[in-house]
Amino acid sequence: MTEACHSQWQYNFAFLDENTKRMLRRALLKAVAIPGYQVPFGSREMPLPYGWGTGGIQLTASIIGQDDVLKVIDQGADDTTNAVNIRRFFARVTGVATTSSTAAASLIQSRHRIPETPLRSGQIMVFQVPEPEALRTLEASEVETRKLHAHQEYGLMHVKLYEDIARFGHIATSYDYPVMVNQRYLSSPSPIPKFDNPKLHMSPALLLFGAGREKRLYAIPPHTRVESLAFDDHPFSVQRWEQACALCGSHDSYLDEIITDDAGARMFVCSDTDYCQQQQEGKA
Amino acid sequence: MSQPVLSVSGLAKDYGNGQGCFDIDFELYEGEVLCIVGESGSGKSTLLATLAGRLSADAGSVRFRDRAGSSHELTTLAEAERRRLARSEWGFVTQHARDGLRMNVSAGANVSERLMALGQRHYGQLRETAAQWLEKVEISRERLDDRPTAFSGGMQQRLQIARNLVTQPRLVFMDEPTGGLDVSVQARFLDLLRRLVHDTGIAVIMVTHDLGVARLLAQRTLVMQQGRVVEAGLTDQILDDPQHPYSQLLVSSILQA
Numbered sequence: 001m002t003e004a005c006h007s008q009w010q011y012n013f014a015f016l017d018e019n020t021k022r023m024l025r026r027a028l029l030k031a032v033a034i035p036g037y038q039v040p041f042g043s044r045e046m047p048l049p050y051g052w053g054t055g056g057i058q059l060t061a062s063i064i065g066q067d068d069v070l071k072v073i074d075q076g077a078d079d080t081t082n083a084v085n086i087r088r089f090f091a092r093v094t095g096v097a098t099t100s101s102t103a104a105a106s107l108i109q110s111r112h113r114i115p116e117t118p119l120r121s122g123q124i125m126v127f128q129v130p131e132p133e134a135l136r137t138l139e140a141s142e143v144e145t146r147k148l149h150a151h152q153e154y155g156l157m158h159v160k161l162y163e164d165i166a167r168f169g170h171i172a173t174s175y176d177y178p179v180m181v182n183q184r185y186l187s188s189p190s191p192i193p194k195f196d197n198p199k200l201h202m203s204p205a206l207l208l209f210g211a212g213r214e215k216r217l218y219a220i221p222p223h224t225r226v227e228s229l230a231f232d233d234h235p236f237s238v239q240r241w242e243q244a245c246a247l248c249g250s251h252d253s254y255l256d257e258i259i260t261d262d263a264g265a266r267m268f269v270c271s272d273t274d275y276c277q278q279q280q281e282g283k284a
Numbered sequence: 285m286s287q288p289v290l291s292v293s294g295l296a297k298d299y300g301n302g303q304g305c306f307d308i309d310f311e312l313y314e315g316e317v318l319c320i321v322g323e324s325g326s327g328k329s330t331l332l333a334t335l336a337g338r339l340s341a342d343a344g345s346v347r348f349r350d351r352a353g354s355s356h357e358l359t360t361l362a363e364a365e366r367r368r369l370a371r372s373e374w375g376f377v378t379q380h381a382r383d384g385l386r387m388n389v390s391a392g393a394n395v396s397e398r399l400m401a402l403g404q405r406h407y408g409q410l411r412e413t414a415a416q417w418l419e420k421v422e423i424s425r426e427r428l429d430d431r432p433t434a435f436s437g438g439m440q441q442r443l444q445i446a447r448n449l450v451t452q453p454r455l456v457f458m459d460e461p462t463g464g465l466d467v468s469v470q471a472r473f474l475d476l477l478r479r480l481v482h483d484t485g486i487a488v489i490m491v492t493h494d495l496g497v498a499r500l501l502a503q504r505t506l507v508m509q510q511g512r513v514v515e516a517g518l519t520d521q522i523l524d525d526p527q528h529p530y531s532q533l534l535v536s537s538i539l540q541a
């Protein structure tokens with residue numbers, strides 16, 4: 001069966017050639033050894049434009065194996081165009097099984113969310129990162145931000161949070177909320193909502209981050225301390241909703257507001273579609 | 285007798301084209317202002333940057349005594365250690381506010397940055413400290429949330445002073461801080477600076493091409509020409525009785541003004 005598939009493939013298993021995968025894996029090993037540190041890598045042309053998750057796709061391609069079960073989400077959903085395309089791509093170039101179930105997946109590629117279903121040991125999450133440098137909006141020079149990391153000079157990050165409070169009365173940063181990984185490297189958790197930040201802390205799963213345009217990857221290995229920056233008198237807090245999910249009744253999940261008719265009626269539902277489904281089935 | 289904050293001997297920075305600064309010797313004590321004067325291209329900024337470790341020295345020694353009394357040889361200091369000292373023990377005020385301030389964040393954030401870099405994490409306290417420092421440099425605390433782009437040139441320079449002095453550094457380097465200011469604005473700035481130096485006991489090394497600035501501020505002055513110190517001593521003495529022909533020229537030019 002595998003043999004037959006092989007002969008039909010136009011590309012090497014998982015699209016990338018073995019040398020490129022090895023190069024990526026070496027970079028990943030370094031990233032795992034230095035949690036939160038951005039490792040440069042030689043990004044390859046992928047059959048998708050930047051902004052479509054080429055960084056994440058390359059990481060997934062470098063680590064995916066025949067026995068993996070792949071889940072791909074965009075926002076929290078498995079059925080958005082971007083998620084569907086990436087999942088189809090890997091199904092075609094690897095032949096591995098795909099799933100929408102968080103529990104059933106061994107490898108999860110995501111852009112905006114960490115699933116509500118707690119991750120477990122042995123699972124790997126790959127994040128598609130548009131901007132790996134948490135300090136970038138404050139310091140345009142890459143040479144300078146590298147120095148700031150090298151010398152652990154992170155006062156600048158608090159400048160941004162200070163400015164948030166001065167302008168809005170609270171820390172208005174609600175996604176891509178900066179974290180300190182392993183008490184050493186300031187990192188951008190990619191555009192996940194800050195709601196998901198606590199899931200980064202001591203996660204039993206391996207978390208990998210890939211930025212294609214910027215050619216950087218970084219990692220949060222299992223059971224690593226991840227602290228969301230804050231002030232003593234403005235502590236870190238996550239989004240909360242008054243209402244429960246209109247579909248499954250969950251009080252604990254991240255909700256999206258959706259407009260349900262032309263008159264502008266709204267309801268709040270789980271952004272994590274798999275989780276919502278599980279909750280609904282669990283009740284039935 | 286207290287020990288000098290800075291002891292410089294035989295210091296040289298050679299750009300390799302005969303330019304730079306050479307054979308520099310001086311000592312600087314707590315609460316003292318030293319001015320480096322000289323014409324354009326005489327090596328003033330080069331000397332200042334070499335002292336602050338922003339340029340690497342080619343010869344000589346710069347010894348710095350920190351608050352705790354430990355002595356550091358700056359010419360061979362590791363980058364990490366130099367940056368630590370720069371954060372905690374020094375300030376650097378530049379001629380152009382855009383080089384010394386963050387123009388895209390508020391005055392309050394500008395003043396608070398060094399405190400946050402040193403680990404202060406209480407927003408309310410940071411804000412109150414920043415407001416007090418704005419007042420010390422004669423900017424209304426109402427302006428705390430305004431960006432420096434909304435400030436006049438004189439205010440921007442005073443904001444730079446607040447941003448640097450907020451952590452109570454021992455030594456502040458200034459490169460032509462009044463260079464872009466009108467004469468009346470400059471006088472007010474120098475007056476304020478003199479008061480702050482008096483109140484805080486910091487040591488200041490200020491580069492200026494204007495001996496008039498040195499007269500208002502500095503106990504001692506170095507006169508530079510072509511990368512070398514041609515005259516050094518008490519500012520009053522240089523003004524009263526300049527020895528070197530170049531100093532004589534400088535003195536006569538300010539006396540005429």
Ligand SMILES: Nc1ncnc2c1ncn2[C@@H]1O[C@H](COP(=O)(O)OP(=O)(O)OP(=O)(O)O)[C@@H](O)[C@H]1O
Nearest residue numbers: 299301303304323324325326327328329330331493
């Ligand atoms: N990076 C460099 N490489 C070579 N020569 C340089 C370099 N930087 C400065 N110089 C030269 O060294 C000399 C001293 O320059 P410096 O900037 O220290 O003078 P300055 O006294 O601060 O002048 P100004 O009053 O114009 O600011 C000048 O002749 C300058 O052209």
Ligand SMILES: [Mg+2]
Nearest residue numbers: 328329330459
């Ligand atoms: Mg200069």
Ligand SMILES: [Zn+2]
Nearest residue numbers: 245248270276
């Ligand atoms: Zn739901």
